[in-house]
Amino acid sequence: MPDISILLILIIVIAIVFDYTNGVHDSANAIATIVSTKVLSPAQAVIMAASLNLVGAFIGTHVAETIGKGIVNPDIIAGCQTIILAALMGAIIWNLFTWYLGLPSSSSHALIGGLIGAAIAYKGWSSLQFGSIIDKVILPLFLSPLAGFIGGYLLMLAVAWITCRLHPKKMNKLFRRLQVLGGAFMALTHGSNDGQKTMGIITLALFLFHKIPAIEVPVWVKILCAVAIAAGTATGGWKIIKTMGSKIFKMEPVHGFAAETSSALVIMGASAIGAPISTTHVFSSSILGVGSSKRFSAVKWGVAGQMVIAWFLTLPASAIVGMVCFYIVNAFAG
Numbered sequence: 001m002p003d004i005s006i007l008l009i010l011i012i013v014i015a016i017v018f019d020y021t022n023g024v025h026d027s028a029n030a031i032a033t034i035v036s037t038k039v040l041s042p043a044q045a046v047i048m049a050a051s052l053n054l055v056g057a058f059i060g061t062h063v064a065e066t067i068g069k070g071i072v073n074p075d076i077i078a079g080c081q082t083i084i085l086a087a088l089m090g091a092i093i094w095n096l097f098t099w100y101l102g103l104p105s106s107s108s109h110a111l112i113g114g115l116i117g118a119a120i121a122y123k124g125w126s127s128l129q130f131g132s133i134i135d136k137v138i139l140p141l142f143l144s145p146l147a148g149f150i151g152g153y154l155l156m157l158a159v160a161w162i163t164c165r166l167h168p169k170k171m172n173k174l175f176r177r178l179q180v181l182g183g184a185f186m187a188l189t190h191g192s193n194d195g196q197k198t199m200g201i202i203t204l205a206l207f208l209f210h211k212i213p214a215i216e217v218p219v220w221v222k223i224l225c226a227v228a229i230a231a232g233t234a235t236g237g238w239k240i241i242k243t244m245g246s247k248i249f250k251m252e253p254v255h256g257f258a259a260e261t262s263s264a265l266v267i268m269g270a271s272a273i274g275a276p277i278s279t280t281h282v283f284s285s286s287i288l289g290v291g292s293s294k295r296f297s298a299v300k301w302g303v304a305g306q307m308v309i310a311w312f313l314t315l316p317a318s319a320i321v322g323m324v325c326f327y328i329v330n331a332f333a334g
Contacts, residue, residue, distance in 0.1 A: 019198035023232020033256030056191020057226035062274030067200025070132035090114030090322030106278035117322030145285035151262030152289030175253035182260030
């Protein structure tokens with residue numbers, strides 16, 4: 001078995017790599033519409049999103065606490081220090097796979113699935129916090145995309161009604177400015193939810209290695225994770241940006257504003273109650289809702305269908321990968 005300090009350092013490094021890939025993978029959530037409508041250049045959009053992801057990651061710790069002690073029972077898995085390593089490996093492998101395919105799947109559910117799979121491989125189903133998983137993971141898996149779709153649909157209808165007498169040129173000019181604000185709001189809330197997930201996993205690792213007495217996020221962990229996700233966002237996931245920004249339906253600035261703002265409101269609410277939702281699911285659904293308000297035929301439902309399949313596959317697939325990684329890690333560790 002490796003020296004504990006070396007193993008802990010390895011886990012933290014891999015967690016930061018995951019946080020970075022999370023930023024790369026999910027950068028499309030905040031900037032896809034701004035780039036596709038040419039409101040900002042790709043470089044400008046990425047800098048804005050990375051900066052606000054950094055700030056957002058410091059807003060609260062409710063999501064981090066859910067990841068740290070609301071998915072698996074820390075007392076039951078306390079005897080195993082390789083679970084976190086296996087969970088992270090499973091999440092990263094699934095993230096890279098979907099990134100390669102250009103599918104906007106959920107980094108959040110990849111991490112949760114990897115943790116669930118590794119815990120089951122170690123101690124069976126009894127290691128899971130079923131009540132919290134149902135309340136904070138399963139229900140939001142269904143409800144948050146629905147909220148994003150309805151929110152995008154209704155907000156777009158409201159905007160269309162309010163601005164129906166505006167000249168198209170004036171309307172376009174107005175929403176090119178408002179879309180920047182919507183994208184900024186989206187980036188901030190993205191950081192407040194996704195930025196905390198790796199904080200939770202590192203905090204759980206520190207607890208398992210007896211470095212902290214309780215699952216409370218240290219300040220240095222907040223800083224490290226916030227910088228990592230911001231760096232990933234700055235790199236950008238251009239294949240996914242293309243899917244989110246143009247392949248679902250052709251957007252104009254007003255559509256981008258509606259999708260970003262409705263998504264941000266849903267994510268902000270989820271962060272307040274500690275639900276580690278998929279910002280990708282919410283934003284994708286908001287785009288579908290906005291497109292549907294125009295007319296249902298405006299949405300490319302074939303692409304949307306592929307995205308939905310990726311959403312529902314992520315949790316079980318990453319759990320299986322997490323299980324396999326756990327067995328492999330322990331074979332080498334033992």
